[in-house]
Amino acid sequence: MIVNGVxxxxxxxxxxxxxxxxxxxxxxxxxxELKVSRTPVRHALSRLEQDGLVENRVGKGYFVTxxxxxxxxxxxxxxxxxxxxxxxxxxxxxxxxxxxxxxxxLAMLEKYRDDPSKRGEEIRVGLRxxxxxxxxxxxxxxxxxLVRLLNRMYSFIWMETLNEDPEAAELTRREHSxxxxxxxxxxxxxxxxxxxxxxxTAKQHMVKILEAREAFYQHSDPRAVLAERSSAxxxxxxxxxxxxxxVPGPPASSLD
Numbered sequence: 001m002i003v004n005g006v007x008x009x010x011x012x013x014x015x016x017x018x019x020x021x022x023x024x025x026x027x028x029x030x031x032x033e034l035k036v037s038r039t040p041v042r043h044a045l046s047r048l049e050q051d052g053l054v055e056n057r058v059g060k061g062y063f064v065t066x067x068x069x070x071x072x073x074x075x076x077x078x079x080x081x082x083x084x085x086x087x088x089x090x091x092x093x094x095x096x097x098x099x100x101x102x103x104x105x106l107a108m109l110e111k112y113r114d115d116p117s118k119r120g121e122e123i124r125v126g127l128r129x130x131x132x133x134x135x136x137x138x139x140x141x142x143x144x145x146l147v148r149l150l151n152r153m154y155s156f157i158w159m160e161t162l163n164e165d166p167e168a169a170e171l172t173r174r175e176h177s178x179x180x181x182x183x184x185x186x187x188x189x190x191x192x193x194x195x196x197x198x199x200x201t202a203k204q205h206m207v208k209i210l211e212a213r214e215a216f217y218q219h220s221d222p223r224a225v226l227a228e229r230s231s232a233x234x235x236x237x238x239x240x241x242x243x244x245x246x247v248p249g250p251p252a253s254s255l256d
Contacts, residue, residue, distance in 0.1 A: 027042050
């Protein structure tokens with residue numbers, strides 16, 4: 001079905017940050033780019049709004065969802081609650097197939113460890129650990145909810161990892177390895193404690209990045225600069241601002 005294809009393509013474009021947070025989504029432009037009519041694009045945008053990946057601003061249209069530091073902190077707090085519950089259940093309920101799949105993910109990650117050019121792929125595969133643990137919990141509703149949440153947070157997770165240093169990357173690798181081992185061995189208490197610490201550390205890092213970005217844009221707001229300039233010019237006599245040559249004033253109608 002065309003709508004499903006358009007939905008998947010736009011979702012991938014958002015999650016990979018090809019369409020960045022705050023970007024305006026024109027159904028006409030997207031339809032032209034994807035070589036489809038505007039109808040499936042509109043249906044896809046509506047589904048993406050339900051996923052929380054786009055927002056429909058009244059009178060302005062659709063935009064890629066853009067969250068501030070406080071909202072992102074709330075998402076990480078929710079993620080911590082869900083993943084803590086998921087890993088506890090997974091430690092108790094994981095099947096041999098689930099355990100083997102987790103071991104396979106670790107083996108795959110090991111191949112990327114010493115190749116910086118594969119860091120993007122390493123991150124993508126590493127996130128599968130969290131999805132597999134949620135599925136291994138045996139709670140289908142929990143799994144679905146957590147996958148939706150991770151999808152919504154995907155761009156922030158990428159931003160977090162793009163700003164990490166080598167030590168932080170290595171810590172993430174170690175925590176993933178230990179998390180998988182604890183889950184496979186059924187050590188629920190330790191697995192829950194680790195996943196909480198893992199997510200809290202990620203939240204602190206991400207919030208710092210976003211707060212720094214918000215502070216930068218706040219001080220770089222063109223409107224604030226214009227306001228300062230306007231205030232400064234109020235102290236200059238109007239006569240000093242007028243040109244010395246005779247320049248016709250605006251027509252009377254423009255002053256109405």
